[in-house]
Amino acid sequence: MKNKKKNEKLPLPQILNLDDDFSLIKRFIEGDESTFRVLVQRHKEKVRNIIYLTLNNHDLVDDIAQEVFLTVYKNLGSFRFESQFTTWLYRITVNKCKDHLRKIKIRQIFSPIKESEEELGYEAPPENSDIKEIVHSAIAKLPDKLRVPLLLKDIEGLSYQEISESIQCEIGTVKSRIFRAREGLKELLKPYKQELL
């Protein structure tokens, strides 16, 4: 009886497969660089999607994804196994996207303002556009800090915990931002309330 209680309190042993992320990283650290290719194959689509969702630009996805994996390759030797590899990977991805957005903003300061950018407010999508495009366009209007957690949750299916570690903020903040993003999206889609909501 006593033994049974003890067993209940103990954490369940973690069963590691030979090909799980940690094992692959350990082998990489030991000198087997071929494991890095496996990691890339496993996570590249997720990384590319996050980049696309964050930047909303197809052309940039591969370039930034390459930067992400180059950074991972350089720093994998110092990985500390304190969190999931994916958490670390997504954090690098989000940071790379943030860096890119920052560069764009700096460039905009020094470039002439275009007329289209001067107009504020919601732009009506083309009349013949379908629902997907309308929603996509509305999501693109959301500020980065609301849009990114919303898409990481609803498209990529990350948990609040993973999102909070990726964008480096509290879980409560993630929860609040996702709700506010949905509220904002509702407001942007009001003109299409009958068709959509």
Place this chain on the structure above:
Amino acid sequence: MMKSFYNKYERLSAYIDNELSDEEVKKLQDELKFSKELQEKLNELKRIKILTASSQKPVEENPFFETRLAAALRIKTPWHKKIRRYSPVIGIVAASFLLMVILKYNPQIVDRVVEQQKSNIAAFYKENLKPLLFTANLNNEDIFNFALYHQLPLDKQKKQCLQFGSDKNGKQFFEIKSGGIADNENNLEKFERDLELNTDQKRQMDSILSSYKKELASQVLVNDKNTVAINPNIWNYNKALTADLISFAAKVSKRKLRNIFPHEFTGEYNERDLNRMVHAVKAVNTNKYIFLTPDSIFSDKYVFNQEEFNREMQQWSEAMQKNMQQFEKQFGNFNVHFGNNLTKLKKDSSWERDFNVVIDSNMCRVHIPEVVVPRINIPDMDALDGNIDSLTTHLRDFYFKFPAHPKGKNYSYKYFYNDSTKGMKLNFRAFEFDSSFTDKNHKLDTLLQKRFGNFNYGFNPDSLASIFRYFMHDSTNSSRDSDLREQMQQFRMQMQQFEKEMEQMQKELRKSMPQIQPEKKKPFEI
């Protein structure tokens, strides 16, 4: 209210994301059963979530992504980029190595840099030096007091002065003191009056003093940066001036001179040696000055251009006559601050190698062991030095007699002292007087041996007067004397106790031997 509203809807948002705990889910489901509003909001949020999820097309796969990445990984980082990361360390190492090489083959470079900086600082403080005579507007009285008290005023209003002297080992020192100018008014007039000089003789006296005034012009220099530059030959000038004055006084009247120097001066002096000494001092040409500045003290060469100064003096004398106030404003504001500036010297130990500096709140004394006062080559110079010191001491000190105080009574003594210039009355309380003994054991032994009889006590002027002089001029000795006074106070208390015991013993003796009569005491004499 608004916050709770948001919290409620936030929970709904988290609920559709499966991010609530079991307990929260259960609680929320209970609420949903009874709230239409919540149900509507939940449906709205679910619709938005579905719309969001369906709005995004997945990114098209790129079959060449891995190939591109592998190619990028293969490209080795250029060596200069790798080095750039270590550039700060490489810079420091290279600079250190370069410095080591330079110091190895040119070890004097640091000394040269330090010397260069020193000479730059020295040049800064040497700018615009003017004779103290000019800036402090010294008169003949000040020159006479320089001979008598070894003192030159820096600022008469603030009573700041420059004091010269020698310590027990014969090493010269000078000090700048605030409030240190003694009340030496009209000493020249008293001297002339006692010698009973006629008009011509007074003119001669003024001529001697004026000639020294001109000579002293290049010995103490000051500037607007509060620098004091002192030529070590000034100690010799002091002796020469004193000797010149004595020589002159003796020529006027040896008898009257003996009134001024009553005891030890015999009139047996060699006038020829005095004159040789005066000429020798004036002939010394040393350009090495001691500079006391707010930041440092150093010895360095400085050539004072007497001719140029004389020309300037001539120009300024006209300007002075026109506008005296303006002149004083421009040149008469020299003042050394003891508070902040000079105390910085204490923290800097570099000057201690050459100078020994003592600083307190109102005085800065500089002993100059390394800077030698120019030696004048006269055979009997030492004897003459001693004679002059002895004579000048008598101008300041005095000698008197007083009787022992009677047993058990606290007497005061009044003494009329004729110092040849002015009668002076001195009041001493019996025990207070004890406190100024330097050689306490010897003096108190004498006192004890003669306590029941009269005695004459000759105070050695060198001991008593030197203590008085310490109190008047030398604040560094005050602390030592306070220790002595404390010891004496304890000793006096022991003596009083001893006296009581003796009285008690006498009483007991009288009781036991009533036939013995006490001896009559002689009256006290002053």
